[in-house]
Structure formats: structure tokens, C-alpha cells
Amino acid sequence: MPRRIVIGIRGIGHRIIESVWRLGYAARFFSLILLKSGTSIRRFGLIIRELYFTGVLTMVIILVSGLFVGMVLGLQGYETLQKFGAETAVGTLVALSLVRELGPVVAGLLFASRAGSAITAEIGLMKATEQLEAMGMMAVDPIARVVAPRFWAGVISMPLLAAMFSAMGVFGGYLVAVVLIGVDEGSFWSQMQSVVDFRFDIVNGIIKTCVFGVAITAIAVFEGYNAPPTAEGVSGATTRTVVTSALVILGLDFVLTSFMFRGVG
Amino acid sequence: MTTNPLVEIKDLNFSYDERAILKGINMTMPRGKVIAIMGGSGCGKTTLLRLIGGVVAPSSGYVRVDNQVVHELSRDKLFSLRRKMSMLFQFGALFTDLSVFDNVAFQMREHTDLPESVIRDLVFMKLHAVGLRGAHNLMPAELSGGMARRVALARSIALDPMLVMYDEPFAGLDPISLSVIGKLIRRLTDALGMTSILVTHDVHQSLEIVDYVYFISEGVIAAHGTPSEVRGSVSPFVHQFIHSEVDGPVPFHYPAEKYATDLNLENRIA
Amino acid sequence: MQRAKMDLWVGLFVVAGIGALLILALQVGNLGTYSEDKSYTLVGNFENIGGLKIRSPVKSAGVVVGRVMDIQFSTKTFDAVVTMNIDDRYQFPKDTFASILTSGLLGAQYVGLAAGGDEGMLKSGDKIMKTNSALVLEEMIGQFLFDKASEDDEGDSDKF
Numbered sequence: 001m002p003r004r005i006v007i008g009i010r011g012i013g014h015r016i017i018e019s020v021w022r023l024g025y026a027a028r029f030f031s032l033i034l035l036k037s038g039t040s041i042r043r044f045g046l047i048i049r050e051l052y053f054t055g056v057l058t059m060v061i062i063l064v065s066g067l068f069v070g071m072v073l074g075l076q077g078y079e080t081l082q083k084f085g086a087e088t089a090v091g092t093l094v095a096l097s098l099v100r101e102l103g104p105v106v107a108g109l110l111f112a113s114r115a116g117s118a119i120t121a122e123i124g125l126m127k128a129t130e131q132l133e134a135m136g137m138m139a140v141d142p143i144a145r146v147v148a149p150r151f152w153a154g155v156i157s158m159p160l161l162a163a164m165f166s167a168m169g170v171f172g173g174y175l176v177a178v179v180l181i182g183v184d185e186g187s188f189w190s191q192m193q194s195v196v197d198f199r200f201d202i203v204n205g206i207i208k209t210c211v212f213g214v215a216i217t218a219i220a221v222f223e224g225y226n227a228p229p230t231a232e233g234v235s236g237a238t239t240r241t242v243v244t245s246a247l248v249i250l251g252l253d254f255v256l257t258s259f260m261f262r263g264v265g
Numbered sequence: 266m267t268t269n270p271l272v273e274i275k276d277l278n279f280s281y282d283e284r285a286i287l288k289g290i291n292m293t294m295p296r297g298k299v300i301a302i303m304g305g306s307g308c309g310k311t312t313l314l315r316l317i318g319g320v321v322a323p324s325s326g327y328v329r330v331d332n333q334v335v336h337e338l339s340r341d342k343l344f345s346l347r348r349k350m351s352m353l354f355q356f357g358a359l360f361t362d363l364s365v366f367d368n369v370a371f372q373m374r375e376h377t378d379l380p381e382s383v384i385r386d387l388v389f390m391k392l393h394a395v396g397l398r399g400a401h402n403l404m405p406a407e408l409s410g411g412m413a414r415r416v417a418l419a420r421s422i423a424l425d426p427m428l429v430m431y432d433e434p435f436a437g438l439d440p441i442s443l444s445v446i447g448k449l450i451r452r453l454t455d456a457l458g459m460t461s462i463l464v465t466h467d468v469h470q471s472l473e474i475v476d477y478v479y480f481i482s483e484g485v486i487a488a489h490g491t492p493s494e495v496r497g498s499v500s501p502f503v504h505q506f507i508h509s510e511v512d513g514p515v516p517f518h519y520p521a522e523k524y525a526t527d528l529n530l531e532n533r534i535a
Numbered sequence: 536m537q538r539a540k541m542d543l544w545v546g547l548f549v550v551a552g553i554g555a556l557l558i559l560a561l562q563v564g565n566l567g568t569y570s571e572d573k574s575y576t577l578v579g580n581f582e583n584i585g586g587l588k589i590r591s592p593v594k595s596a597g598v599v600v601g602r603v604m605d606i607q608f609s610t611k612t613f614d615a616v617v618t619m620n621i622d623d624r625y626q627f628p629k630d631t632f633a634s635i636l637t638s639g640l641l642g643a644q645y646v647g648l649a650a651g652g653d654e655g656m657l658k659s660g661d662k663i664m665k666t667n668s669a670l671v672l673e674e675m676i677g678q679f680l681f682d683k684a685s686e687d688d689e690g691d692s693d694k695f
Contacts, residue, residue: 045538052541056548099559124581130358137318139347140375146589160552172563194599195673197590 055157070172103166112245123224147230158213351421411442585669
């Protein structure tokens with residue numbers, strides 16, 4: 001069936017070209033957002049309003065998840081470490097896992113699911129109900145007024161949320177290991193403090209969260225702005241935000257980790 | 266009487282994905298009048314509004330608004346032209362996160378440096394003109410369809426534009442709201458000395474209030490004239506449209522196979 | 536008004552976020568005990584540094600007194616040159632021993648300083664003369680087998 005093969009190849013080629021085209025369009029859109037951020041900075045109230053919806057409302061799920069992840073890490077870590085007689089290292093285990101990897105990645109995934117999808121849905125709905133077009137007809141640039149503030153709010157929120165996640169996680173690990181199980185409190189903290197290096201682990205973790213924040217918010221804003229103005233269009237865009245963000249987070253995590261933590265003991 | 270018309274459309278062609286939507290359109294819209302553009306669904310009426318507003322560019326021909334060719338304007342010039350134009354969208358397109366008051370005040374806050382006290386007075390005046398001054402604190406979600414459209418109307422006259430375009434302003438309204446919107450459009454056009462372009466397929470309401478009508482069918486202008494000329498028109502399309510006839514130039518049946526073939530009758534007859 | 540409430544929550548959010556960052560930096564990390572400025576440099580040559588890495592601790596009597604700053608290979612002496620930053624508070628005599636030790640069985644390696652009795656102290660940039668290399672497992676096993684083999688040989692030679 002050579003004809004079917006030809007059609008299949010043509011389909012694949014078409015899809016690849018479309019993806020590349022879409023990527024270029026996305027890059028151009030991203031640079032537009034950066035260029036038009038002047039309004040957001042001059043009228044900071046716009047960003048503050050979006051910070052509330054993106055950051056504050058995501059705080060609860062971040063704090064709760066962080067606590068539970070930390071507690072599980074403490075439990076599982078203790079289980080395994082006590083076989084080697086190294087229970088006092090559980091603090092180090094919890095802290096390093098959170099600060100280096102779990103904090104940025106899990107907080108990023110949660111952020112994408114809760115705040116990212118909300119941003120996409122909101123912008124998509126504004127497009128579907130012609131609000132963005134109405135704004136354009138009133139000579140107000142919707143990218144400057146609607147998209148850019150949400151972008152910057154996401155970029156600012158993400159590192160803060162990830163830090164809260166890690167801090168809650170460490171607290172959760174402390175609760176389980178020291179309070180519940182009875183690991184020595186002093187060794188818990190001192191081992192952790194001697195191994196977790198500020199510049200190396202924490203700062204790298206923060207860099208990761210900043211990169212993730214930019215990526216997730218950019219994806220969310222792009223999908224929302226380019227959603228087809230129908231119910232299925234907006235819901236498809238919301239799903240794509242979450243899925244694409246998740247894949248990008250994990251991919252970027254690998255790239256960043258291999259640069260940052262190369263050859264560490 | 267076409268001395269310096271506000272909008273001039275000449276030999277306009279517009280295609281989308283190789284499908285010609287508008288072919289060789291010529292229109293003139295004088296200042297201070299209410300002009301209706303009518304036609305069946307999907308005939309390109311809304312596209313015309315988009316062309317006038319500069320949202321899309323024509324494939325050939327041009328649209329001139331206030332002596333400026335719209336699609337040749339730079340971004341800044343287009344934006345300053347848009348400040349003198351307004352569009353009323355089909356379902357209002359109010360900003361759902363702002364109150365009625367903030368919606369009407371939006372353009373004033375974005376484009377002028379007026380102090381809040383002046384804006385407050387202006388907003389109340391505009392809302393009073395459409396009869397919704399008491400609703401200024403409500404959110405768009407709390408408004409009925411008719412009320413939302415009236416607020417959108419107040420919003421579109423916020424900066425006293427010279428041209429207001431209405432995309433299906435009568436669609437889906439109850440008889441009272443229909444009449445209200447119609448009267449408001451006429452009254453505001455006359456009071457503010459602006460020009461109104463209505464895109465609609467509501468025949469009776471619009472013929473009551475407009476000064477001139479253009480009929481579009483299959484991408485070309487099928488007929489045009491004053492309401493009385495149009496009512497007495499002998500053109501079959503206009504006749505079918507005005508008198509709401511079921512069948513005519515716009516056929517009842519979607520193109521299909523012969524009825525007998527679909528029912529498989531030809532093979533059944535022994 | 537709604538605006539004021541929103542501002543309050545956003546302010547709290549930012550404060551909480553920065554607070555979390557500070558907690559991580561101070562309580563979880565070692566920023567509190569991290570001071571780079573008041574230190575001096577000591578150098579030591581080692582035949583084999585084993586698993587010693589940059590930023591490994593330098594300890595004396597088990598207390599952390601500094602960090603390994605740099606590890607280089609010298610083409611003049613064909614051994615490893617380890618540069619260490621030692622906290623200014625701790626001065627060491629000139630005949631101090633520097634050894635590479637392992638903390639615990641699976642632990643990381645560090646430089647252990649054992650003070651001698653000399654009255655003169657090491658100054659910044661000085662070289663530690665007495666060093667002990669790391670114990671490399673393969674060499675120890677090789678040595679052990681060699682010793683064992685030569686023991687057997689001595690016994691066997693009686694048989695001929």
C-alpha cells in the first residue's frame with residue numbers, strides 16, 4: 001500500500017512542520033509579552049491583583065502537599081536508613097531531596113495544575129467571549145493589559161511557592177522523624193545543616209524554580225491566548241497547559257540537574 | 266450627498282482560506298446616519314465590521330474611515346483611529362472581572378488623564394442615558410442579556426466616538442429589550458451626532474430606526490436603499506428577506522441528492 | 536474594599552515566601568555558619584587524595600576548621616596539591632600532620648589536621664610538610680595479597 005505510506009509520511013511531515021511553526025509563533029508571542037511588560041510595571045496594581053489569584057490561592061495546596069511529601073519522605077527515609085544504622089541522616093535525606101529536586105519539581109507540577117490551568121482557562125474564556133477583541137477595539141493592547149501581568153505574577157509566585165513547599169516539607173520530615181519516631185533532634189538538624197550547602201543546593205534549587213516558573217506561566221498564557229474560542233477549545237487548551245508544563249518541567253529538570261549537580265559526592 | 270462620508274468602502278474583496286467571502290463591495294456611509302447591513306447568517310456582515318475596524322486586512326480594495334485607509338495605517342495611527350470608533354459585540358463582551366461602573370469607566374481610565382471625580386460623573390451620565398444608572402455596582406454575571414447589552418452600549422459611547430458599530434444588537438432579546446435597544450441606538454446617534462453601523466438580520470426592528478440599508482448575499486451587495494425603497498423592492502432576495510419567506514433565492518433545501526435516490530425508491534419499483 | 540483585602544493577602548504571601556527562603560537558607564542550609572572572609576590558606580601535597588573533593592571539610596579533633604578550596608595535579612612533583620581555607624580563629628603549628636580520612640564506613644572523605652608541638656605557627660600560603668595520603672582500598676587489598684603470597688612462599692620453600 002504505498003499510497004497509504006505516502007499519506008502517512010505526509011501527515012507526519014505536516015505535523016512536524018506545524019509544531020515547528022507553532023514553536024516559532026510561541027517564541028514570537030513570548031518576546032511580545034516581554035516587550036509589552038512596561039504597562040504591568042508602571043501599573044503594578046495589575047500584577048498585585050494577579051499575584052493574589054496565582055500565588056495566594058495556590059498557597060494552600062502547596063503548603064498541604066509540602067507537609068505530606070515531607071512526612072512521607074521522613075517515614076520512608078527512616079525505614080531504609082535504619083537498616084544501615086544511619087537514622088540520624090534522615091534530616092539530610094529529607095532536606096536534600098526537597099531542596100534539590102522535589103521542591104522545584106512537585107511545586108512546579110502543582111503550580112501548573114492549579115494556577116497554570118486557571119490562567120489558561122481565564123484567558124481562553126476572555127477570548128471566547130470576545131472580551132480580548134473588545135479590548136483591542138478600544139485601543140487597549142490585550143497582551144499588555146491581560147497577558148503580561150499574569151505572566152509576571154506567575155514568574156514571581158513560583159519561587160516563593162516552591163520555597164514554601166520545601167520548608168513545609170522539612171517541617172513534615174521533622175514531625176515524623178523527631179516528634180513521632182524519636183530520632184534525636186540535635187543530630188537531625190546538625191547533620192542536615194552540615195550537608196546542605198546554601199550556595200550549592202538551595203540557590204540551585206531556587207534557580208530551578210525560577211526557570212520552571214517562567215516556562216509554566218509562558219505555556220499557560222500562550223495556550224490561553226491561542227485557544228479556539230469554543231468550549232472544547234478552551235478545555236483542550238487547559239489540558240494542554242498542564243500536560244505540556246509537566247513534560248517541560250521534567251525535561252528541564254534533567255537538563256538543569258545535569259549542569260548543576262555534575263560530579264558531586 | 267456623499268460629501269465627505271465617514272466610511273467609504275471601494276471594490277473590497279476579502280477571502281479566507283481561498284474562500285471568497287466578500288466580492289467587489291462598494292459602500293458609502295454618510296456621517297450622522299444609522300446604516301444597516303443585512304443578510305443571512307455567515308454572509309460576511311461581521312467580517313465587514315472587522316475590516317472597518319482594522320482587525321483584518323482586505324485581499325484587495327480598501328476601506329476608508331474618516332479619510333484614512335484603514336489597513337495602511339501604522340499600529341499607533343490605527344490605535345488612535347480606534348479610539349474614535351466603538352464596537353458593540355453580539356453578547357456585550359463586558360469584562361467579567363469588572364463591575365458595570367468599571368466597565369464603562371475602562372476606556373476613560375485607560376486613555377484619558379481625567380480625575381476620578383470627573384470619570385464618576387461621566388460614567389453615571391452614560392449609564393443614565395441607557396437607563397442603568399442604578400445598576401452601576403452589579404457584576405456582568407448578574408445582568409440579564411438585555412441589561413448587559415445596554416451596559417455595553419454605554420461603554421461604547423464612553424469616549425463620545427464618531428462611529429459605533431453594532432454586531433447583531435438585537436439577537437436573542439425579548440420584545441421589550443428589542444425596542445429599548447432600537448430606540449437607544451437611534452436616540453444616541455442623533456444626540457451625539459455620531460454614525461452607527463448596524464449588522465443585523467432583524468428586519469422589523471432595524472427598518473424602524475435606520476436611514477439606509479445594504480443587503481449582502483453571497484458576498485456581494487444584493488440591494489440597497491432607504492427603508493421604504495427596500496420594503497417596496499422587487500429584487501427576489503430582498504423580497505424573501507423582508508417578508509420572511511421560507512423559500513426563494515435562499516433555498517429551503519440544503520443541496521442534496523434526489524429525494525427518490527435517498528429513499529432508494531428507484532430500485533424498489535419493480 | 537476588595538482591593539485592600541487583596542493587597543493584604545498578597546503582602547502576606549510574599550512575606551511567607553521570603554520567610555520560607557530564609558528558613559531554608561539559615562535553618563536547613565549552612566548559611567549561618569558560612570563565613571568565607573575571615574580565613575587563611577594552607578597548602579598540602581598528597582600522593583593520593585582518594586575520594587577527596589572540593590568543598591570537603593577540613594577537621595581537627597573532629598571539629599570543622601575549614602574547607603578544601605582547590606585540588607590540582609602538580610607536574611613538578613607528580614602528586615596532588617590541595618589548597619585549603621582555614622578559619623582565622625584556628626592557628627596550627629608548623630609540624631602539623633594532614634591526613635585524608637574517611638568519616639564512617641560509607642562516609643565522605645575529609646582532611647584531618649593533627650597538631651604537632653612546634654612553637655612556630657603556619658601562616659597564610661604556607662605548605663604543610665607532613666602529609667598522609669588516603670587509604671585506597673585496591674592498594675590495601677593488593678598489599679594484603681602480596682604479603683599473604685610471600686608468607687606462603689616462605690612456607691613452601693621448605694618443601695623443595
